[in-house]
Amino acid sequence: MKAPPFRYHAPRTLDEALSLAATLPGPRLLAGGQSLMPMLNFRLVGPENLIDLNRVAALSGIREEGEDVVFGAMTRQREIEYSPLVKARLPLLAEAIQWVGHRQTRNRGTIGGSLCHLDPSAEQPTVAMAMDASLVIVSPGRRRELAMRTFAVDLMTPALEDGEILTEVRFRPWPPGHGWAFLEFARRHGDYAIVAVAVLLELDASGRASRVSITLGGVASTPVRVPDAETRLLGSRVGADDISAAAACCGRVEALGDPQVPAWYRQRLASTLAARAIPIALSRNAAHAAAGSTSDSGLTS
Amino acid sequence: MSSEEPVHTIAVTINGKAYERAVADRKNLADFLRQDLQLTGTHVGCEHGVCGACTVLVDGVSARGCLMLAAQADGCTIETVESLAGDAPGPSGLGPLQQAFRDRHALQCGFCTPGILMSLTELLRDDPSPDEEAVRVVLSGHLCRCTGYQNIVAAALQAVSKACGAR
Amino acid sequence: MDTIVPACQIIEPATAAPADGYTARRMFGARAPRIEDPALLRGEGRYLDDIRMPDPLHAAFLRSPHAHARVTRLDLSGARALPGVVAVFDADAIARELTGLRMPLGFPSATLQKDITPWVLSCTEVAFVGEAMVMVVAESRAIAEDALALIEVDFEPLPVVHDCHQALDDGSPVVRSDAVSNIAEQLQVGFGEVDAAFDGAAHVFAESLFVHRGAAHPMEGRGVLARHDPVEDAITVWTSTQMAHEVMHSIAMMLGMDQHNVRVIAPDVGGGFGCKYLTYPEEVAIPAAARCLGRPVKWVEDRAEHFVSAIHERDQYWDVDIAVDADGRIRGVRGRLLHDQGAYTPQGINLPYNAATSVTGPYRVPAYRMDVIICQTNKTPVIPVRGAGYPQAAFVMERLLDRVARELSIDRAALRLRNLIPPEKMPYDKGLTNRAGVRSIVDSGDYPATQAAALARIDYDGFPARQREARARGRHLGLGLANAVKATSRGPFESAVIRVSPQGRIDLYTGALAMGQGLATALAQIAAEQLDVPLEMIHVTCGDTGRISLGMGGFASRQTVMAGSSVHLAAIEVRNKALKVGEQLLGVPMDALRLRDGRVEVVATPTRFVTLGDIARKLKGAPGYSLPPGITPGLESTGLFQTNSQAHANACHACEVEVDPGTGAVRILRYVAVHDSGRLVNPTMAEGQIHGGIVHGIGNALFEKMGYDDEAQPVTGTFADYLLPTSTEIPHIEVVFLETPSPTNPIGVKGIGEAGTIPVAPAIVSAIEDALSPWNIRLAEAPVSPVRLLELIDASAKPRPAAAPLTPCGASGT
Secondary structure: OOOOOOEEEOOOOHHHHHHHHHHOOOEEEEOOOOOHHHHHHOOOOOOOEEEEOOOOHHHOOEEEEOOEEEEEOOOEHHHHHOOHHHHHHOHHHHHHHOOOOOHHHHOOOEHHHHHHHOOOOOHHHHHHHHOOOEEEEEEOOEEEEEEHHHHEEEOOEEOOOOOOEEEEEEEOOOOOOOEEEEEEEOOOOOOOOOEEEEEEEEEOOOOOEEEEEEEEEOOOOOOEEOHHHHHHHOOOOOOHHHHHHHHHHHOOOOOOOOOOOOHHHHHHHHHHHHHHHHHHHHHHOHHHHHHOOOOOOOOOO | OOOOOOEEEEEEEEOOEEEEEEEEOOOEHHHHHHHHOOOOOOOOOOOOOOOOOOEEEEOOEEEEHHHOEHHHHOOOEEEOHHHOOOOOOOOOOOOHHHHHHHHOOOOOOOOOHHHHHHHHHHHHHHOOOOOHHHHHHHHOOOOOOOOOOHHHHHHHHHHHHHHHHHO | OOEEOOOOOOOOOOOOOOOOOOOOOOOOOOOOOOOOHHHHHOOOOOEHHHOOOOOOEEEEEEEOOOOOEEEEEEEOHHHHHOOOEEEEEOHHHHHOOOOOOEOOOOOOOOOOOOOOOOEOOOOOEEOOOOOEEEEEEEOOHHHHHHHHOOOEEEEEEOOOOOOHHHHHOOOOOOOOOOOOOOEEEEEEEEEOOHHHHHHOOOEEEEEEEEEOOEEOOOOOOOEEEEEEEOOOOEEEEEEOOOOHHHHHHHHHHHOOOOHHHEEEEOOEOOOOOOOOOOOOHHHHHHHHHHHHHOOOEEEEOOHHHHHHHOOEEOOEEEEEEEEEOOOOOEEEEEEEEEEEOOOOOOOOOHHHHHHHHOOOOOEOOOOEEEEEEEEOOOOOOEOOOOOOOHHHHHHHHHHHHHHHHHHHOOOHHHHHHHHEOOHHHOOEEEEEEOOOOOEEEEOOOOHHHHHHHHHHHHOOOOHHHHHHHHHHOOOEEEEEEEEEEEEOOOOOEEEEEEEEOOOOOEEEEEOOOOOOOOHHHHHHHHHHHHHOOOHHHEEEEEOEOOOOOOOOOOOOOOHHHHHHHHHHHHHHHHHHHHHHHHHHHHOOOHHHEEEEOOEEEEOOOOOOEEEHHHHHHHHOOEOOEOOOOOOOOOOEEEEEEEOOOOOEEEEEEEEEEEEEOOOOEEEEEEEEEEEEOEOOOOHHHHHHHHHHHHHHHHHHHHHOOOOEOOOOOEOOOOOOOOOOOOHHHOOOEEEEEEOOOOOOOOOOEOOOOOOOOOOHHHHHHHHHHHHOHHHOOOOOEEOOOHHHHHHHHHHOOOOOOOOOOOOOOOOOOO
C-alpha cells in the first residue's frame, strides 16, 4: 500500500519543530520511522502534516552531564550500539540495544522514537524503566521532566500532550562494578520480545544485595518493575533460593494475554528469564566476581 | 498525479550521480528510486520494513527504502544494487560480492537479492572478516523464500576469504 | 560439503579420435553457474513491476473487510470524483467487459459442486476477508488507493463459517448464499480389504492430527500489466504467474477473444511456490480494464493484499487409524480427512486429493481407505503450496509410525525399514489412481538405502549417548527422522522448441515456466550437452505464449523432467540434423564430425567446419533451390515429451533438536537430508532446491501459521506476525544425493522442487517429542509453538526439572 497524502515538513531547529507542531492541523512527528512508516504505508494513520525531526541537529547525540548520560531523543540506535560511553557506563543499555530489531532498522531507529511508540515489549522502554530514566519533554514555553514510570501511561500511550516533543532521555548510571543482565525471548532473532527481563544488581562489601532493579517488558501494558522480586533479593546473598523466589515473583506479575500468546505463558517466560538473568547480573558484579564464588549463585553451568 | 499533491525538490547523489527531482511528499525512497529514476534493482516486498528487499545504503549505512520518505533523502548519498558491479568489465560484469553470489548459487528467484547484497556490502565494509554468526545476524534482517539462506552465508564468507586472500 | 553419488552419462561422443585432444563438454550434471544470475545480481532483472511501459494506469482493489456479509449499499461517486481517477469498476461494470463474472475452474471436475469458483468482482455478497469487490483505475497507485478510501459500502454481516468442524455442524451457517452446502465434495480413495486388515491386526492405533493453514509467500507478490492494441484488437498481458498458457486461455475465454489475439508473458518471476499456479480474478480484470480504457493498466499486489487474496494452503484435520502386526508391519491405514477449502474452489480438489492419496508414501501398505470431506469456510481459498498435500500426508504417516514404534517399543528407524518398499519391488504399484484415472506406479528408488544414508550421516547409533550426556547437563536433545516420496513430473506433456537462426543464435522456447529455480540454466545444460556449446550461447525463453503455442507451466516438480525431456529430444534432433547437413557440406562422414561451439567440424582437422548459422541459412531455404537430400526445412526442432508416468523422488530426513523446557524454544542443531531425485542436471541447483524446500518445511513445522479468529478475521496480516524462518533460526543443512535414474523419461531425472519440504515437519516434531521424552508428551499438530510445548509439558504428569539451564536455547540474540 501507499501512504495517504500528507504535507511533509523538515524543521532544522527545535523551536521551528515546536512551532510547526503547535500550529499545523493534524500533526504527527516522524522520528526514525521504523514504526510510523509501516503504519503510514498501511494507512493505519493519516496525519495531515508530518513533521520530520531528523534534521533537528540539537536532538541528536550522547553526552555526559553531571552524573547523567544524556541522549538526544533522535539519537539513533546504531550510535548507542557503537558508543564506548554507553558500553562503559550503561552496560544494560549496551546489552539491550543488540536485541533491537535488525542492523538495518537500528541504523535509523531512534531511542526517542521507541520510547514514544512505547511498545510494551520493546527493549529501550524496558531499560528506561529499569534505570528510572528521566524524560525531558518540551512544548512552546514549557519544559518538563518525567520519570519513565510516569511517562509510560498505558499500552502504547506516553504522557505526551499535543504539541509536546520528547527531546532528551537522561540515564543515571549505576556505580562502576554493578551487575547487569538483559535477556529476552522472541520467536526469531530481531523480533519484538515476547518477554524481556532487565536486571541491575549492586552488592555491598559483605556480598549482600544493596540495590536491585528487576524489570519486565512484554508482560504488562507497559514495561514494569517488579518490587516484590527486588525486595526479595535486597539484603540477601542472592543464593539459589533467593533467585528462585525472586523469579517466582516475576511469574506472578499480572500479564496481558492474546490468542497467540496467553498470559500464563508470558508469566512463565518472566520467571524463567528472571531465573536466568539474575545469576548473570550477579556474576558480572565486581564484588561477586572478586569473591570468585559461584557456589550459591544458582549457576548451573 | 493529482493537482494538490504536495511535493519537495530534493538533491541526492545516487550511485555517484547527482539528481535533482521534485518528489511527492508521501513517496517513499524505494518507490522514488524505482518509479522516478527507473532504478528498479531495488525491490519492494512488504512495505512494512520486514522483508528487506528494498534495503539500500543511505550515507553508507543500510536502511529500508520503504521506511524512509524520498524527501528525507535530500542531501544524502544513496547506494543501490546498481552500483555494485563497479568497474567490472562488460555488460554482465560482477563485483566481488556479486561474483561470490553467483559462484555459490546464493540466489534463486533473485527478488530479495539486491537488498541482501546491500546489507552485506555494509557489513563487509565495517568488518572485513565476519564469522558465520555475524553474517547470519545481518541476514536475519532479510527474508528469502528460495535459498534457505545457506548459500547466501557461504557466498558472504567466500567474499570475505577472497578479500582476505587479496590483502 | 554436500555429497554427490556420480551420475551416469548420456551421449556418445564422435567415434573418431580428436586430433586436438578436445573432449566434448559434459554439461548434464555439471555444477554450472546460472545464466540467469548476472542480470539479477546487477539489479537488471525484469520483474513485473520493473517493466517500463509508457503512460500506464494503476489499479487498486477494494477488498472485503468482512468474512461474510451482504452488501446493502455501494456508493462509488466519491471515488469517481477524485482527480486522477480514470475509472471505477464494480461487478456490473466489469461484467460488461467479460463473457461471465465467475472465474473458470482451474482443473476440470465432474463431481464438484457447481458455481463454486470466485467472482472477478463481488459486489452483492462477500465470502472472505480480502475478496475483491471494486477496482479503481487511476493515474497512480497512491491515487487509486486514495479513491478506495472514498468508496462507501454498507455491509450487513452474515453468519460466518470459521472452521471445517463448524462447517459440518447441524445448523451451521452456509458459506455463501449460492452454495448448496458447506461440503464442496466428498470422496473416498483407497485400495485393498481395509476392514479385514484391521480385523486381523495385532494392534490398532488411532491419531487425530491437525495441520494448520499456511501460505506460499514468494518475495514478489502477484502482479499484472496489460496493454491493448486497438488496431489488431490484440492484448498483451504480463503477469507474475506459474502458468502463462493457462492464463492466456482463461483471459481469451473471459474477454471473449481468440487466443490468436491474446499473448501472455511471464517476466522474471520472484518466486511462486504454488500460489501463482492459478488464474486469479485480477488477471482477468486488469486486461479487461486495459481494453476498455485504451491505456495500459498495471496492478502490483502489495503484501497486505497477498496475505488475504493470494491463495493459502490447508487447514486439514486427520482422524486416522493404523493396523499393524505384532512386529509392526503395516496391515492397513484408514481414516477421514477434513479439508478446509476456504470460501471458493478456484482450481479443483487436487490438493486434498493429493494429500489423501499420498499418505502411504514410501511404505508398503496393503490396504488403505481415506474418506475426504472438502469443507468450505469463510476464509481465503486454498490450492497447493510447495509440496501440494504431500507434506500433510507425510506428517500423518510418520506420526502414525512414531506411534507404532513407541507403543511396540520398536526403534523408529527399524520400524520404518521394516515397512519401506524394498528396491526389488520396484516398480511398485501403489494401488491408487490419480485424478485422471492413471495408476500410481512408483518407478524407482532405493528407500532403505536412502534411510541408511541419513542414519549414517547423522550418526543415529551414537545419538542415545549424546542425548544421555546432554541430559546430564540439563539439556534436552532429541532426534527425529522421516521418509518421503513425491510423485513428480506431472503430465501430460511439456513443450520445447530449439531453433538456430542464420546468424547462429540458438533459441530455446518452452511452455515451462521459470520462477526462480534456474530452469533456463537447467534446460540450457540439457541442450548444451547435445549441442556442445557454452550455456551463454543458448537463449532460453520461458512462459511467453507468443513464442510457443503449447505449455503447461510450473507445478508438481515437473519442469526438469517434462521440459527437460522435451529439450533433450529437440536438441538431439537439431544435433543430428546439423551433423547430417555437415556430412553433405563437408563431404566427411557423420561419425568423423563433431559439434563444438556452434560449428560442425571435422574431428581430425577442426579447421574444416561449417557453423550452425551456415546450416540454418541453408535450411531456411532459397527460392527454387533444393535443400540437401533427405533433410527437412529449418534448423529447428520441437520436443513434446508426453507421459502419464510420474518419476518418484524420495528422501529421508534426520535432525537433532534441542528443546528448552523453560521457554518452549526449539533449536535445530543438525539437519541431514538424503535425497534421490534421479540424475541431477546441476547438483548445485539441486542442493539449492533442497535447502529452500527444507526451510519452507521448517516454517511449516515451527513458525508459519496463518491465523484466523472465530469470526474468520485474519490475525496474522504482516511479516511481523506471520513468521517466515530467517537465517538465524536455520541450521546448516547437510544434503546428500543418491542418483537412481528414473525409467520414466529419457534423461533419467526426477523432480526436486518440493521433495525437500515434505518430510520436514514430521522429522522435527518427532525430534521434539524425543527431546521431551521425560515428560512423555505427544504432538499431533503442526506448526508447534513454544506456547503449545509448555502447555503440554505442564499437562504431563512428570515434574519439571528443578533447575532450568542457564544458557537458554532459542532465545534470540545469544
